[in-house]
Every structure is written in structure tokens, then in C-alpha cells.
Amino acid sequence: METTGHGSPIEQNWCSGSPTEDSHVDCDSKTSNAGDQAAAQVNLDNAGEKPYMCGKCGYRATLKSTLSQHMRTHTGEKPYKCDQCSYSSAQQSSLNLHLSKHSGEKPYICGECGYRTAMRSNLSQHMRTHTGVKPYKCDRCDYSAAHKTTFNQHLAKHTGQKPYMCGECGYRTASRSHLSRHISIHTGEKPYKCDLCDYSAAQKSDLVVHLSKHTGEKPYICGECGYRTTQKVTLSRHMRAHTSEKTYKCDQCSYSTASKSILTQHMKIHTEAP
Known part of the structure; x- marks a missing residue:
């Protein structure tokens, strides 16, 4: 199935976005049952097919609404406006998260470490740092992930x-x-502003690290020794001390280490003059 340059599906063996063979909907009929078409779309979704394709880059989606959101990455459209400042967003969920900065409300609390957030989905993701649950499984290899965004990045290695x-x-x-x-x-x-000082950041992760200086919060915990940190990547580096995984290797000798910074220090042996 192909699409126009605006990301709209061109009908090709389809009727209103549903397959004619699976739904048995008469595409020539102007009075085809809407319920049958909706059911056919559910069947399509369950089958894992992605009929809506972006004409700009080939991205495919199961839902038309998902494609519409994707198209904003090309158009720059940000229809969701904050009524308290000049912020605007391409997605409703991003606006909701932004609004919490004005209200300061963070109703979702972690019972393990006291981490608070404005969004239930963020709390669910955070809880996986305690439970180790990785619900997203790759069907092409044994990789699994705690977060959908990380999982999607992994899939790109297979699909390109x-x-x-x-x-x-x-x-x-x-x-x-x-x-x-x-x-x-x-x-x-x-766009990420600290509400306790004049600090601002281009990336949310940088703001989170900065905020820990005010709050002292360290939500990422090592299950082996209780070490706590503000960043997931720092915890990953720390865990190598327990697993003895030495992923950073010197290309000039047999030395290897679990820390990139330690490898950088080691490399000076080869590069600096005696």
C-alpha cells in the first residue's frame, strides 16, 4: 500500500483503511457497515500490519492517528499550546507533562524510593529500575528492554x-x-527550565541530573550493593564492577576495563611522550 506525500493512504485493495478480503466489506457499496469496518481494523491491528506509510521517509504505522503524529516531525507542526506560556508541542502527552511544570503537581509516587512524577507512565517505567522487568522482547534475537523507546531503537538495528x-x-x-x-x-x-534556579537545558536528561542537586534524589539503585545514582547510564557503568564486564578495550595492547574514563586515562600511556 502506498501513500501520498502528505502521508495519507492511497486505497489499494482497501476500503476505508480495512482489507477487503479480511473484512468482507463491499468497497463499491456506499453503505458498508461501519461496525464491520471497525472490527476489520482491529483484526488488521492484531495481525501486526502497518498500512499507513509516510511518503517522506517510509515510516509505517498501524493507526492513521500515529502516522499523523509522525508527520509533525517533518512539518514542524505543534498544535498543542500551553495557555500559561509560549510552549507548544506536537503531542498531547508532551503538553500534559509540560503543564505539570506550572502546577508543580507530581501525584505518582514510588513506594520503594520516594521518586515522584507527573505521569503514571513515567512511574511505571521507573519501577522497572527496582523490579528489573523487561517486557519488550525482540522476536529476532534474545534482546529485551524495560522501555519501549529503547526497544524501538534496538529494532532499528535489524530493520535499518x-x-x-x-x-x-x-x-x-x-x-x-x-x-x-x-x-x-x-x-x-x-526548553527544559529549572523552577528552583535560572538553569535551563536542551535535553530533559540534563535537567533531571541538575534537579538532583536541589533534591538529592537518586532513583537508580544497584540491587547488589545499594549504590544510588541520578542517571541510568551511571548505574549501568557501576554494574560492570559486579559483573566484571570489561567492554572498553585498548586497541594498542591487551588492556580492558569496565569504565570508558579509565580507558581514556590508560591511553595516555601510549600517546603521551615519556
Whole structure:
């Protein structure tokens, strides 16, 4: 099935977005039953097919609404406006998260460590740092992930698909969040503001690290020794001390280490004059 340049599906063996063979809907009939078409769409979704395709980059989606959201990465459209400041967003969920900065409300609390957030989905993701649950399984290898965004990035290694593209320089990525971070290079925008001081950041992760200086919060915990940190990546580095995984290898000798910074220090032995 092909689409127009605007991402709208062109009917090709389809009727109102549902397959004629599976739904048994008469595509020539102007009075086909809407309920049958809806049921056919559910069957289509369950089958894992993605009939809606972006004419710009080939991204495919199961739902028309998902494709519409994706198209905003190309058009730059941000229809969701904050009524308290100049912030606007391409997605309703992003606006909801932004609004919590004005209200300060964080009703969702972790019973393990006291972490608070404005969104239930964020709390669910956070809880996996305690439980170790990784519900997203790759059907092509044994990889699993705690977060859907991380899982989607992994899938791109198999498919090579990079649906998110920068309109300024053509940079492509498998992750919407990576594109947002990249675009800030062009705009210089720092939309993430600290409400306790005048600090601002281009990336949410940088703001989270900064906020920990005010709150002292360290939500990522090592199950082996109780070590706590503000960043997931720091916890991952720490865990290598327990697993003895030494992923950073010197290309000039047999030395290896679990820490990139330690490898950098080691490399000075080879590069610096005696």
C-alpha cells in the first residue's frame, strides 16, 4: 500500500483503511457497515500490519492517528499550546507533562524510593529500575528492554529503519527523542527550565541530573550493593564492577576495563611522550 506525500493512504485493495478480503466489506457499496469496518481494523491491528506509510521517509504505522503524529516531525507542526506560556508541542502527552511544570503537581509516587512524577507512565517505567522487568522482547534475537523507546531503537538495528529526519541537515535517527535533541543544535533552544534556579537545558536528561542537586534524589539503585545514582547510564557503568564486564578495550595492547574514563586515562600511556 502506498501513500501520498502528505502521508495519507492511497486505497489499494482497501476500503476505508480495512482489507477487503479480511473484512468482507463491499468497497463499491456506499453503505458498508461501519461496525464491520471497525472490527476489520482491529483484526488488521492484531495481525501486526502497518498500512499507513509516510511518503517522506517510509515510516509505517498501524493507526492513521500515529502516522499523523509522525508527520509533525517533518512539518514542524505543534498544535498543542500551553495557555500559561509560549510552549507548544506536537503531542498531547508532551503538553500534559509540560503543564505539570506550572502546577508543580507530581501525584505518582514510588513506594520503594520516594521518586515522584507527573505521569503514571513515567512511574511505571521507573519501577522497572527496582523490579528489573523487561517486557519488550525482540522476536529476532534474545534482546529485551524495560522501555519501549529503547526497544524501538534496538529494532532499528535489524530493520535499518530511521523514520525521524531533521529538516535542516538530513540527519536521520530511529528515535524521536534523539531527533529532538539533535534539533536543539540548530535552534539553540533550551526548553527544559529549572523552577528552583535560572538553569535551563536542551535535553530533559540534563535537567533531571541538575534537579538532583536541589533534591538529592537518586532513583537508580544497584540491587547488589545499594549504590544510588541520578542517571541510568551511571548505574549501568557501576554494574560492570559486579559483573566484571570489561567492554572498553585498548586497541594498542591487551588492556580492558569496565569504565570508558579509565580507558581514556590508560591511553595516555601510549600517546603521551615519556
